[in-house]
Amino acid sequence: MPWLKLEGHDDVVARFRNALAQGRLASTFLFVGPEGIGKRSFALRLAQSLLCETRDEKLLDPCGQCPACVQVLAGTHPDFLFVARPPGKSFIPLGLLKGDEPDYPISHSLLFNLALRPFRGRRKVAVIDDADYLNLEGANCLLKTLEEPPPHSVLILIGASADRQLPTIRSRAQIVRFRPLAEPLVAKLLMEQHLLSDSAQAEHLAAFSGGSLSRAVELSDPQLWTFRGALLSNLAQSPLHSITMAQTLLKFVDEAGKEAPPRRARLRLAIGFVAEFFRQLVRGLTGLAIEGDVELTAAVSRAVQSAAWDIETAAEAAQRSLEALTHVDRNANQHTLVEAWLDDLLLLSRHDRDSTAQNAISARP
Numbered sequence: 046m047p048w049l050k051l052e053g054h055d056d057v058v059a060r061f062r063n064a065l066a067q068g069r070l071a072s073t074f075l076f077v078g079p080e081g082i083g084k085r086s087f088a089l090r091l092a093q094s095l096l097c098e099t100r101d102e103k104l105l106d107p108c109g110q111c112p113a114c115v116q117v118l119a120g121t122h123p124d125f126l127f128v129a130r131p132p133g134k135s136f137i138p139l140g141l142l143k144g145d146e147p148d149y150p151i152s153h154s155l156l157f158n159l160a161l162r163p164f165r166g167r168r169k170v171a172v173i174d175d176a177d178y179l180n181l182e183g184a185n186c187l188l189k190t191l192e193e194p195p196p197h198s199v200l201i202l203i204g205a206s207a208d209r210q211l212p213t214i215r216s217r218a219q220i221v222r223f224r225p226l227a228e229p230l231v232a233k234l235l236m237e238q239h240l241l242s243d244s245a246q247a248e249h250l251a252a253f254s255g256g257s258l259s260r261a262v263e264l265s266d267p268q269l270w271t272f273r274g275a276l277l278s279n280l281a282q283s284p285l286h287s288i289t290m291a292q293t294l295l296k297f298v299d300e301a302g303k304e305a306p307p308r309r310a311r312l313r314l315a316i317g318f319v320a321e322f323f324r325q326l327v328r329g330l331t332g333l334a335i336e337g338d339v340e341l342t343a344a345v346s347r348a349v350q351s352a353a354w355d356i357e358t359a360a361e362a363a364q365r366s367l368e369a370l371t372h373v374d375r376n377a378n379q380h381t382l383v384e385a386w387l388d389d390l391l392l393l394s395r396h397d398r399d400s401t402a403q404n405a406i407s408a409r410p
Contacts, residue, residue, distance in 0.1 A: 049090045049107070051083055052234070053226045058105065060221070061091065065103045071219040072194035075176070075210060076203045078223030081259025087223070088172045088201045092125050093117045095199060096166040113166060123164040128155045129174035133305055135376040136180040137173070143186050156186070160195045169198040176202035177209040178374070184211045191217040225256020234258055241265060252338075263310055272297045273318055277344035280322050283353035287391040291383050298379060309373050316370050316386070322348075323363035330356045358393045365389045 048058045064070045076084045090107070093114050094100075097107035107114050116122035130137045140149025143156050151157050159171045173179070179187075190200065191214065204210065207220050226234075231251035235241045240262055241250070247261075254261035263269075272293070279290045294315050301307040322345060325335050329349040335342045348354060354362070369386040373379075 048105075049093075049109075051086055051090060053230055054083060054087060054223060057087065057221060057223060062103075062105050065105060070199065072198060073191055073200045073218040074202070075207060075215065075218040075220045076201060076223060077205065077207050077220060079225050079255060079257050079260075080205060081254075081257035081261075082223055082226050083258075084203050084223050085172075085174055088174075088203060089118060091201070092122075092170040092172065095168050095170055096122060096124055098166075102167065122166070124166040124169050126155050126158055126169070126171040127174070128172070130178045134178075135374075136178045137175060137183055139180075139183050139186065142173075142183055156190055159190065159198055159200065163197055167197065169195065170201070171198070172201045172203065174203045176204040177206070179210075181211075184214055188213055188217075226254075226258065227256065228252055228254070231256065231258055231261050235261055263314060268297070268300070269311075269314060272315070274340060276315065276318055277322060277340060280319065281344040281347040281351070283348075283351035283394070285353065285391050285394045287387040291387050294383055294387075295380060298383075308379065312373050312379055312383075313370060316366055316373065319390075320363055320366035320370065323359050323366060326354060326359040327356060327363065330354065330359055353394050362390050362393050365393070 047053075048055065061070075076088060078084055091105075093107035093109070094105045095102050096113045096117055098111040098113045099108045100106055109115075113122060117125045120127055128137065128141045138146070138149065140146035140154065142154060144151030144154035155171055155173070159169050161169070163169050194200065202210070202214070202218065207215055210218075228248075228251045231254050232244070232247040235247040235250065235258070236244060240258075241247045246265070250261040250264045253264055275293055276290070279286055279293065294312075297315060298308050298311050301311045321337070322341065325337055325341060325345045326348055329335050329345050335345050337345070365386060369382060372382055
């Protein structure tokens with residue numbers, strides 16, 4: 046039976062049950078793992094378990110019906126605090142954490158309320174979602190609380206990677222790693238939650254999801270696959286047509302509309318396709334089997350045969366693509382980001398390097 050209808054994380058459930066049974070629950074946790082695998086849902090259910098008014102918290106089995114359980118899910122429990130990066134913001138505002146700003150009264154801030162004694166529960170439970178978007182000032186303001194946590198308090202930070210947190214946060218938090226969901230489970234959840242109605246499509250998207258349910262939903266856009274085909278065709282060409290690629294990619298992003306979240310989502314997916322292409326290209330160049338569908342395999346095979354890339358430059362192109370991904374959610378100008386990133390890829394390609402070298406030789410007196 047899945048824990049509270051949350052599947053795929055039985056090992057994490059066992060870890061918390063063991064800690065509660067021994068009376069050794071830590072005060073600060075850092076939940077890390079890919080987006081869309083249930084970290085936030087786990088944190089909410091854990092808060093329910095710790096604040097439930099009818100069940101012993103050691104059971105990690107909240108009733109789901111008492112006022113406390115209902116209020117935690119509704120976000121209205123006085124002993125449950127939740128902070129996330131607001132839409133359109135590059136970072137979590139400092140005011141949400143400690144107040145002291147006109148729009149964020151201290152009395153509403155997370156750290157102020159976490160320091161208070163529990164209002165009616167056994168504990169205070171606070172969750173900071175999007176913890177990857179704590180800027181330096183925001184992360185530093187947490188340090189005193191992490192060093193001297195208030196009695197009966199639990200603070201949970203949720204992010205994609207421990208490496209994105211300051212060493213001072215990592216060293217003061219117990220890191221809980223959530224694994225990607227298995228492909229069959231992603232396909233099952235897509236159908237059970239009525240996110241898709243076709244089981245074959247669910248299996249297809251699950252194979253590309255990286256174990257993330259939210260990514261699988263994003264991939265259900267039919268326009269995405271038409272765009273991906275054109276993108277892979279461009280990547281397989283030698284020389285690399287970076288201007289054509291930029292035009293194709295930016296057109297795809299612009300078609301998402303003017304709102305920032307859907308534009309960022311499309312750009313993330315597009316850059317992710319490119320990063321995966323170069324990851325598979327490295328495999329192909331080293332003699333390993335290329336992993337992926339027929340379209341990706343064919344494009345990578347053409348790139349291997351073109352001799353436009355070697356192992357070193359293909360690996361560097363994959364790394365540059367991953368770096369571009371980190372800038373998508375930091376309000377970088379999307380057109381500038383795409384053009385600079387694709388220019389980097391062009392410079393890495395062997396054809397462009399050979400052309401540059403030849404021009405340098407021709408220019409010699």
